[in-house]
Amino acid sequence: MRPHLPLNALRAFESSARHLSFTRAALELSVTQAAVSQQVRMLEERLGTALFKRLPRGLGITDEGRALLPVLSDAFGRIENVLKQFEGGHFHEVLTVGVVGTFAVGWLMPRLKSFREAHPFVELRLLTHNNLVDPAAEGLDFAIRFGEGTWPATHNELLLDAPLSVLCAPEIARQLAGPADLARQTLLRSYRADEWNLWLAAAGLEPWTVNGPVFDSSRLMVEAAVQGAGVALAPPRMFVRELQAGMLVCPFDTQVSTGSYWLTRLKSRQMAPAMALFRNWILAEAGGMPLAAEERSAGVRAFT
Structure with a gap:
């Protein structure tokens, strides 16, 4: 021995x-x-x-x-x-969450202070992704994703719906008397190729070929719209601050849904105490969200 x-x-x-x-x-x-x-x-x-x-x-x-x-x-x-993790006489649990970037900046970040105040001994580590994520390989406790919630390896809980609307800078919005006027604008695209076709059809228009630049992040795409580079199609509830500040306008009521935001965790991942705290907190926060139409109207008021 x-x-x-x-x-x-x-x-x-x-x-x-x-x-x-x-x-x-x-x-x-x-x-x-x-x-x-x-x-x-x-x-x-x-x-x-x-x-x-x-x-x-x-x-x-x-x-x-x-x-x-x-x-x-x-x-x-x-x-x-x-x-x-025992510093200060308390055990600090580490919680690692992968978050799609648009949701992280537009919804989660403004609320992190409340989570920290409610659970000061949970050390939250946030990693952003563009909706392509491997929770097992990346060692994630949770992943927040956009889609239909049908990922087979994970347990998926609906956080909030995020229908898409037209978003653009105020000076471009003044050129849009109706949805048909979009044909004279640069339409910014996400990597999901069918979004503009779905929205144009919902607006009662025959879809046309859209050749605007493609972005792998709605956050980046909308930033381009803020700077006047074109018209974006994105969820207004992820850009409430920009709408309220008058940097963006939502000129039309037409919306189209291509997915929702989901809180996901591996089915094989046992729920740790810090995970339960975060899950309960974020589901409660999401349940208290105002309607998307109310948030969209903030942009309309800012324009008018």
Whole structure:
């Protein structure tokens, strides 16, 4: 049976191997150089092998030491990360959420303060994506996605609907007496190719070929619209601030639905306490959303 290996000796070796110096390891560990050297020598005796080559100037690590170092570095790193979660006398749970960028900026960010105030011991980590996400590979507790909610590997809960409407800068809106006038404008497109055809049909028009620039983010596309580069088709409820500020206008009432925002988690992912807190909070926040028509009217009022 392998003899018991003292933690201090393992720590002394790991630090010395990273620095290739007993002196720098001693400074890091707040002990003497002699103490570090003694701990390493004791570890070598317990293992029955040399971990370092003592050189005239510094240390060289042996093959055995090189094999041991990454295992110890990873272990000590994991311990340190867990201990950090106890700072301040409370356990801080880490929650990692992948969020489609438009939803993150337009809806989630303005509400994060309330989550932090309600749950100060949950360390929220947000990663943005453009609706292409792999929760397992990315280590996500939740992923917020746009679509029909039919992803088979995840449990999917509806957050809110997000019908699409025409959005443009006020100076362009003044040129639009009716939907047919869009034929004289640059129509900005998302990577979902059928959106404009669906909207034009809903507005009672025969769809035409749309050749405007394509964006992989509705947030980026609408920013182009704000700057007068064209007319966007996007969910107004994700751009309430821009509408209320008069930077954007929604000139027509016609809407078309191509999907909703969903809170998703892997079916194999057990619900941790922090996950339950976030789920309950975001579902409550989404349930309190005003109607999309009310938000759209903010842009109409700003224009008129």
